[in-house]
Amino acid sequence: MLDIKLVRQNIQEVEAGLAKRGMHPDMAAFNDADDNRRKILAELESLRHQRNVVSDEIAALKKRGENAEAMVTEMRTVAGRIKELEKEIQTHEAFIDTFMLGLANLPHSSVPEGHDETQNTLVKTEGTPPQFENEAQAHWTIGENLGILDFNRAAAITGARFPLYLGAGARLERALINFMLDVHTRTHGYTEVLPPFIVNRATMTHTGQLPKFEEDLFKLEGWDYFLIPTAEVPVTNIHQSEILSADKLPIYYTAYTPCFRSEAGSYGKDTRGLIRQHQFNKVELVKFVLPETSYNELETLLKDAEAILQRLELPYRVVTLCSGDLGFSAAKTYDIEVWMPAQGVYREISSCSNFEDFQARRANIRFKRKGQKGTELVHTLNGSGLAVGRTLAAILENYQQSDGSVIIPEALRDFMGGEEVLRP
């Protein structure tokens, strides 16, 4: 959520910022509601003041055993008027709340302008794509030939877009999870957490998935609970409504969770393989930081995610998302894209974002500086470190051999019981 004061006082800037995303909210309607609210509030508060004062007088009179009937009758009408105004102000507040919850974050000044992913800007390219004698096979072909991925049986168990890993495939997925968690906890200083995979509506609202994107989520029948689309949601909410002390910051968490996405609106895209599933595994990185440090923290977050690809020796590139491609809650996002030889493209494998105080305001996550009055909102960041299924797919494709086998990256061998090659 944006700061309502900022919106009030800088309507033009807010409009301009959101326009870069291609969004054009009705600021005039907001202005009207906001003005009306404050007009009513002034009257309401003075009536409440009157009520408080007179109620005290009534109490004093009664204590002395005197008659207070006249005042009581007078206050009866005041109380009635207060109730009317409260109802009136509520409609404006409901409108303002909905409006504010629907406003996306403002893009940071360093974010390139553009309206879709074709206008993202390249930051750097790392590693060299492997050369193959024959045509590179797609990971689903490799996986099915190795007998470690079975999409047909998964479809029978559940339906389309669910994975079934078998044997060394299941073990490789688990090895990747352990490898990533170990790197982040042991060398990058993150604390491992294992959160709930189901969260309530308030939690989902705090990080920005709700109220606008409910159709992207799986909701539990009969409950106001949702399956998490990313660990960002439960982990960022660990500190909801808390006042942290400044010397405890920064806080770094890493979590493995499965992620559940309805993938509404993506029919026909990536219909084969592990790229786009309703359920996938991800190791997530989440940071709570001091505002003045958040853009430096974004750079180190990106490095922490990149380190996984470097250790796995997978070729990748980093892009800065343009304003039109930026997620709802983010002020700035880097995507890391891994090389997928079969399709000859780079595919997103991590998304590292600074949300500034956007999520913190919704989730009411504040901090206090020592010796200073008042509280400030923390800045939150998160990034994938990494999407596990896509990493496994990238390994199958980049490490494939002409005989159908797949070499296991050296960094993973300790996690694979020393195995070096997957053979059919």
Place this chain on the structure above:
RNA sequence: GGAGAGAUGGCCGAGUCGGCUGAAGGCGCUCGCCUGCUAAGCGAGUGUGGGGGGAAACUUCCACCGAGGGUUCGAAUCCCUCUCUCUCCGCCA
């Protein structure tokens, strides 16, 4: 699933028959004093959000005692609904 108890400020904890209780008391924290140092002691201060005034320090008003409704001139205190926590029983990975 059954029975009961509870939810108050950074923490602990008091709130009687509804009325100077934004909230006693304690701890913690901050500043000052005292003291060879430390500890102890003494004094003062110390919630959040919102509206108005002020360049600012600050000031004034309103709201907030798990959440939401209700009763009342007036609710932390009474009533209803919900959520969560704890205890006992049952069931269970």
